[in-house]
Amino acid sequence: MRWLRTFGEVVRSGLTIEETRLEPLLSLRTAVGVALVIGPVLWLVSPAYAASAALGAYSAGAATFQRTWRPRKVIALGAGAGLALSTFVGYLAAGRLVTLLPLLAVWAFAAGMAWSLGSTAGIVAATTIGSMLVTITLPTSVGRALEHAGVIALGGVAQAVLILLFPIRRWGAHRDALADALAAVADYARRLRHDPTAPFDPEPLMTARDAAAVTPSQARTRPPVLHGPRGLAERILPVVAALADPDVGAPAEGPGRDRARELLDAAADVLDAAARSIRRGTPAEVPPRSADVLRVDEEDEVLEGPTRQAAERLVELLAEALEIAGSGGARDKRPTPPGPASAHFLVRPTMLRLLPVVVRAVRRELRRDSPVFRHAVRLAAVATLGYLLASRLPLEHGYWAPIASVMVMRPDFHRTYARAVGRLAGTLAGVALATGMVRALGPDAHVFGALAVVSAALSYTVLRTGYAYSQCFTAAYVVFLLGMGGQAWEQTVPERVVLTLLGGALAMLAYVVFPAWETPRLPGRLADWLAANGRYAAAVLRGYAEPTRERRADMRRALLASREARAAWQEAYDQARQEPVRPRGLTSREAEEAQEALKGFDRAAMLMESHVPRADSRFAPEAEVLAQALEADTAQAADDVREHRNPDWGRRVEEALHAWEDAAGDRSPVLRRGAELQKRALEDLAAAVSRTPLERDVSSAREEHRVRAAVAEGDGSGFAHRGG
Numbered sequence: 001m002r003w004l005r006t007f008g009e010v011v012r013s014g015l016t017i018e019e020t021r022l023e024p025l026l027s028l029r030t031a032v033g034v035a036l037v038i039g040p041v042l043w044l045v046s047p048a049y050a051a052s053a054a055l056g057a058y059s060a061g062a063a064t065f066q067r068t069w070r071p072r073k074v075i076a077l078g079a080g081a082g083l084a085l086s087t088f089v090g091y092l093a094a095g096r097l098v099t100l101l102p103l104l105a106v107w108a109f110a111a112g113m114a115w116s117l118g119s120t121a122g123i124v125a126a127t128t129i130g131s132m133l134v135t136i137t138l139p140t141s142v143g144r145a146l147e148h149a150g151v152i153a154l155g156g157v158a159q160a161v162l163i164l165l166f167p168i169r170r171w172g173a174h175r176d177a178l179a180d181a182l183a184a185v186a187d188y189a190r191r192l193r194h195d196p197t198a199p200f201d202p203e204p205l206m207t208a209r210d211a212a213a214v215t216p217s218q219a220r221t222r223p224p225v226l227h228g229p230r231g232l233a234e235r236i237l238p239v240v241a242a243l244a245d246p247d248v249g250a251p252a253e254g255p256g257r258d259r260a261r262e263l264l265d266a267a268a269d270v271l272d273a274a275a276r277s278i279r280r281g282t283p284a285e286v287p288p289r290s291a292d293v294l295r296v297d298e299e300d301e302v303l304e305g306p307t308r309q310a311a312e313r314l315v316e317l318l319a320e321a322l323e324i325a326g327s328g329g330a331r332d333k334r335p336t337p338p339g340p341a342s343a344h345f346l347v348r349p350t351m352l353r354l355l356p357v358v359v360r361a362v363r364r365e366l367r368r369d370s371p372v373f374r375h376a377v378r379l380a381a382v383a384t385l386g387y388l389l390a391s392r393l394p395l396e397h398g399y400w401a402p403i404a405s406v407m408v409m410r411p412d413f414h415r416t417y418a419r420a421v422g423r424l425a426g427t428l429a430g431v432a433l434a435t436g437m438v439r440a441l442g443p444d445a446h447v448f449g450a451l452a453v454v455s456a457a458l459s460y461t462v463l464r465t466g467y468a469y470s471q472c473f474t475a476a477y478v479v480f481l482l483g484m485g486g487q488a489w490e491q492t493v494p495e496r497v498v499l500t501l502l503g504g505a506l507a508m509l510a511y512v513v514f515p516a517w518e519t520p521r522l523p524g525r526l527a528d529w530l531a532a533n534g535r536y537a538a539a540v541l542r543g544y545a546e547p548t549r550e551r552r553a554d555m556r557r558a559l560l561a562s563r564e565a566r567a568a569w570q571e572a573y574d575q576a577r578q579e580p581v582r583p584r585g586l587t588s589r590e591a592e593e594a595q596e597a598l599k600g601f602d603r604a605a606m607l608m609e610s611h612v613p614r615a616d617s618r619f620a621p622e623a624e625v626l627a628q629a630l631e632a633d634t635a636q637a638a639d640d641v642r643e644h645r646n647p648d649w650g651r652r653v654e655e656a657l658h659a660w661e662d663a664a665g666d667r668s669p670v671l672r673r674g675a676e677l678q679k680r681a682l683e684d685l686a687a688a689v690s691r692t693p694l695e696r697d698v699s700s701a702r703e704e705h706r707v708r709a710a711v712a713e714g715d716g717s718g719f720a721h722r723g724g
Contacts, residue, residue, distance in 0.1 A: 014468055036162075080157060087135045134399055178278050184200075186267070186272045190265065212230050385506065413575070430476040535558045536562040593684070622659075
């Protein structure tokens with residue numbers, strides 16, 4: 001039953017239209033790049049060379065649509081070079097299975113390991129496998145193979161030149177990432193008006209940080225508006241949380257709460273204005289009402305104590321945002337000079353210095369339990385097996401089966417199955433559409449070349465709306481290319497459908513035989529998040545004990561590590577919910593309750609961070625004792641969770657809090673209250689994951705009962721009900 005329901009969700013996901021902003025200008029520019037190589041090569045040389053040129057231009061153009069922070073022209077050149085290299089090397093090994101299959105296995109394994117560098121590298125590497133399998137059938141000699149490789153590389157060069165000559169919305173992805181971060185904090189401020197303890201998802205801030213990492217050459221040309229607002233959003237986040245929280249901020253009811261709501265609403269308006277300014281590159285106006293609210297009157301202000309301090313700090317930070325929003329980010333026109341003396345930007349390695357980074361990333365994933373390593377093994381096995389099976393079938397284009405496999409396979413279960421469904425559906429629709437047009441128009445290479453360019457443009461346009469819909473036009477594009485080369489549609493269309501079905505089935509079967517389930521890894525991910533949160537909370541406490549620049553730097557590093565651990569947990573948790581396997585170590589209810597407890601723990605640390613004293617403030621040495629106790633207890637509890645033991649918090653944190661009462665008094669009320677909230681969150685976590693021996697024995701049966709109940713009610717709720 002679990003597999004049937006999971007497969008139903010996979011089908012829905014594979015055919016879902018995703019709501020996203022279309023980019024027709026980018027699609028048009030990329031399609032023009034395809035046309036610029038198909039037309040002249042078809043006219044001057046031959047359809048076979050035109051097919052190679054089209055493959056290079058189309059794949060290089062598709063690579064530029066992937067989510068990446070490197071210049072698009074570099075991605076196009078890299079994709080073209082990789083396609084050309086795979087084509088030439090593949091031809092050298094072609095002709096005998098004893099040489100081609102080992103090369104295909106090694107190349108596919110390397111392409112799978114490329115996912116350790118990110119999704120863009122993994123997707124581009126997978127396209128090189130397709131290039132190797134398709135174009136090795138075209139050349140007739142080594143010299144011709146070099147010519148085809150050169151023509152393929154020319155397609156990547158054409159795309160790069162068009163990007164250079166006709167830039168569309170320079171730094172647009174970076175602007176969007178930063179604007180999304182500011183808009184996320186604005187949305188958080190509005191939610192705090194109604195729910196003072198609302199959670200915040202740090203993913204937009206993490207994405208903005210990734211986008212902020214640039215090479216020295218990029219730093220010289222980066223717009224000034226992209227230099228500072230990310231740090232501004234980071235500093236505003238804990239302040240608005242501290243202002244809204246009823247435990248350490250404004251009271252739950254009364255004039256103080258009304259004033260806090262006004263400030264939060266005004267903060268959201270200012271941040272939204274700054275986000276619009278950065279996204280569009282134009283000045284934006286803040287409503288005068290919001291600007292009036294952002295004044296803390298010395299006499300009439302109703303907020304007092306730590307709440308007033310948070311309000312004053314928020315007004316200071318929003319003044320910077322007001323300056324950005326009022327000027328469109330044009331305060332400083334001077335470029336950021338590179339060099340050690342001024343290297344305050346986040347450094348991204350250049351292409352020449354990327355090799356050590358690649359080696360380290362791949363080495364980290366070379367272990368049996370790594371999802372990337374298991375994906376690479378599956379990719380190598382399926383590519384070789386698919387090619388071997390297809391070569392034994394009485395079909396001419398057997399390479400379509402392994403191509404379909406490698407293009408749908410991903411390191412996780414859900415995306416692999418959803419893409420397999422989407423590819424089959426898109427292929428059926430695309431070949432049916434293209435077949436009808438081929439029959440109506442008759443054989444004409446130039447007409448088919450023009451239709452291939454139109455299909456490429458439509459594929460680029462809908463690329464981000466769903467894999468099935470882009471695959472529909474990609475399938476039509478391939479049919480037109482084969483028609484341009486003189487292939488009869490009566491042969492190619494049925495072959496394409498059958499071999500696509502075979503390749504998709506092999507990809508789905510491979511994940512069942514050699515899976516990389518995230519469900520059994522949930523306790524380890526939860527333990528990592530708990531330990532990272534403990535280090536972050538301890539770093540915040542040490543910032544109170546010794547408010548120095550070094551302590552603030554330690555706190556920042558601990559915060560980033562905590563966010564990375566939380567993102568790893570969230571990714572694993574989301575994937576586990578879509579997997580058709582039984583919970584191991586953590587049931588659905590335990591995972592949900594533990595997640596909420598750790599979010600509360602993280603939020604308490606963020607509230608404490610908002611009031612960390614400045615460097616010239618007095619020390620609170622008693623906070624160091626609590627920091628040591630908290631770090632030790634969370635580390636021990638993380639080990640317990642990882643080993644499936646009931647966490648035993650001991651008495652270190654409680655003893656430190658009791659010893660602190662007489663020493664600290666009311667000198668640090670926010671710190672004291674934050675520590676109590678953290679202790680409560682840790683107790684909630686212990687209650688969530690602790691089980692008696694009897695509960696451990698019946699947990700699987702209880703989970704099955706919840707699944708049956710959810711199915712009977714038809715409400716679609718529950719972690720296990722969705723395949724976890």
